Amino acid sequence: MAPPRRNLLPKEHFAFAFGSLKTQSYHDPGARGPGIRTLAWNPTGQLIATGSADRTLRIWNPDRPHVRYSTELRGHSAGVEKVLFNPVRDAELASCSTDGTVRFWDVRANTCVSRLDVGGEAFTLSWSADGNVVIVGRQDDTLIPISVSSPSSPTTLSSGNAKAGTSVNSTYTTLQSHPQPIQTNATAFSHHISTPELPDLYFFATTGEGTVKVMSYPSFNTVHTLHAHTSACLSLALAPTGRYLAVGGSDALISLWDTTDWVCRRTVSSNNGGAVRGVSWSFDGRFICGACDEPGCGGNGLEIFHAETGESIYTVPTGGGSNTGIPAVAWHPSRYWLAYSTTPDGHGSGGLKIVGAAGGGL
Numbered sequence: 529m530a531p532p533r534r535n536l537l538p539k540e541h542f543a544f545a546f547g548s549l550k551t552q553s554y555h556d557p558g559a560r561g562p563g564i565r566t567l568a569w570n571p572t573g574q575l576i577a578t579g580s581a582d583r584t585l586r587i588w589n590p591d592r593p594h595v596r597y598s599t600e601l602r603g604h605s606a607g608v609e610k611v612l613f614n615p616v617r618d619a620e621l622a623s624c625s626t627d628g629t630v631r632f633w634d635v636r637a638n639t640c641v642s643r644l645d646v647g648g649e650a651f652t653l654s655w656s657a658d659g660n661v662v663i664v665g666r667q668d669d670t671l672i673p674i675s676v677s678s679p680s681s682p683t684t685l686s687s688g689n690a691k692a693g694t695s696v697n698s699t700y701t702t703l704q705s706h707p708q709p710i711q712t713n714a715t716a717f718s719h720h721i722s723t724p725e726l727p728d729l730y731f732f733a734t735t736g737e738g739t740v741k742v743m744s745y746p747s748f749n750t751v752h753t754l755h756a757h758t759s760a761c762l763s764l765a766l767a768p769t770g771r772y773l774a775v776g777g778s779d780a781l782i783s784l785w786d787t788t789d790w791v792c793r794r795t796v797s798s799n800n801g802g803a804v805r806g807v808s809w810s811f812d813g814r815f816i817c818g819a820c821d822e823p824g825c826g827g828n829g830l831e832i833f834h835a836e837t838g839e840s841i842y843t844v845p846t847g848g849g850s851n852t853g854i855p856a857v858a859w860h861p862s863r864y865w866l867a868y869s870t871t872p873d874g875h876g877s878g879g880l881k882i883v884g885a886a887g888g889g890l
Contacts, residue, residue, distance in 0.1 A: 579608030711736030776804025
């Protein structure tokens with residue numbers, strides 16, 4: 529069961545309350561290379577997955593930080609670029625890698641239930657709100673849908689050259705690929721769930737031209753284009769409330785777009801600068817922070833911003849040196865806990881940290 533949602537924390541009290549939380553560190557002594565580059569909570573917030581450049585894919589229990597209580601999932605033959613839990617099935621995890629595969633895992637059984645070859649180096653994933661579709665992004669700017677069908681949510685699979693992998697509970701099928709005409713980076717689905725009256729889903733993709741394409745799925749037709757940044761858009765996240773779309777750019781800015789009229793309401797920027805390669809919202813949609821893996825981005829801490837005003841309201845001390853980077857951030861799905869990763873910089877080995885997991889009451 530997910531923990532009950534906490535009372536919403538007023539902006540004026542945030543720094544005091546959040547600053548009282550204790551940070552827990554999670555360290556894998558066998559990890560090699562630049563460290564954890566992707567994080568994902570499961571829907572209940574009881575597990576967190578990490579993926580690293582050294583092919584390590586690990587599932588952690590936030591309450592038991594020692595590595596012996598975690599589980600390593602083995603199979604990828606190159607770096608893990610993205611991990612993401614099914615939003616409606618808390619034990620189903622997807623991962624993608626530059627080895628050209630997407631793998632689906634049952635984290636209860638610690639097994640890979642399906643391996644799909646997507647024909648190139650995969651680096652990003654998005655899961656639809658109903659858990660029925662995963663879209664994979666390859667480094668050659670091709671988007672590949674994967675249909676996920678389970679007995680509890682039957683899906684009609686149709687593709688002339690579909691490749692399917694089957695587990696006890698689900699069938700995973702790659703559908704027709706969709707090459708994009710420009711550099712395509714991060715992707716995300718809207719929170720809409722398909723209905724007979726409104727069958728199409730909305731899907732967002734950031735581009736190297738500083739735009740965000742709002743597309744219709746399954747047609748992949750562009751229905752709107754946001755001219756978001758003056759340089760490449762690298763990351764994005766839709767607020768849990770659906771009100772704002774946050775877009776991170778190589779210009780060190782996060783822009784916040786009102787989804788009712790697609791107007792940019794404000795931008796925020798960390799004093800540390802650097803390209804914003806990840807963004808994450810708190811469960812209430814009121815606080816946001818960004819990730820930057822460049823050396824120095826985390827040396828002065830991790831800034832948290834208030835979305836409605838754009839104010840920087842608290843800076844998490846990361847404990848690293850001047851060359852520390854923060855490759856990934858992820859807010860807990862139902863409480864004011866914040867997970868982030870740091871790169872090794874000579875002052876420490878890097879790894880996963882969770883603000884709140886060691887105590888504090890929020």
